[in-house]
Amino acid sequence: MSEKKRFEVIFEGVGTSSGKMRNDIHVKWPSQKEEFELATDEGPFHGGDGTAPPPLALFTAALTGCLMTQIRAFSKRLKIPIRGCQVSARLHWMGEQEGMEPYVTGAVSFDLDVDLDTDATMDDQLRLIEAAKKGCFIEQTLAKGLVVGHRLKNGDDWVAA
């Protein structure tokens, strides 16, 4: 029997409101000692200044890039060589609003179309995509579902929110 290894992947972020709707988000990957400066904003229609992409644009890039990264990483591991990879994504959400109440949102469907530049058989390509789906942190999180935990600062304490 082969040995089972487990590894942890932890990202941290600190977001600070800056412009009208802009948020500057300092993201750390402590175990790799990597840090990234990211930002989100909204366009003028939603009260922002359009200085950065909206959060859902970052999310679309994250999901698309995550699958692509795993396809390329596992291409080597599974010895299914590819010369290149193009992925077209379509992410569909909806919102519902009663009168002037805050709206309530939900996902309708997310679809990723994969086009590999490769001489591999379709069976091998399908095997590569199957491995990439299982290794894609974002797809697996979405598939299983997860309730995000929240706390709110109250003076020097934190309360569940």
Add this chain to the structure above:
Amino acid sequence: MSEKKRFEVIFEGVGTSSGKMRNDIHVKWPSQKEEFELATDEGPFHGGDGTAPPPLALFTAALTGCLMTQIRAFSKRLKIPIRGCQVSARLHWMGEQEGMEPYVTGAVSFDLDVDLDTDATMDDQLRLIEAAKKGCFIEQTLAKGLVVGHRLKNGDDWVAA
């Protein structure tokens, strides 16, 4: 009874592999006629050149920025004024690997700590966060779960993958 409105939010992305592990992702929000150039890469440890943040850094910023954006949007709508907002995020995933097989991933927990600069009562602050959670497209998608659809290009056709 107040009227119920429904609206659709659709983002599209086209990712193209470029550097060793870099992906360039052109993201469109067609209904708003907005387009964004985004990219992901991996650091040298994972075979990349570190020219852009990894997908999970974009994901961390997207989740953090999404909640913050809704807090600020709903602050106006609910008349719970805030001067500023800071959110600390911790996203924890794990991976499991048997021998040299491709690894299998999953989320462990995502936590967002919210610190509002405001004179509002704790009750009002909690009401604001509750609305922001329901309006946050990413949190709602995570909470309900979603299986991403995939197709693989086969000549001029697409097959389910």
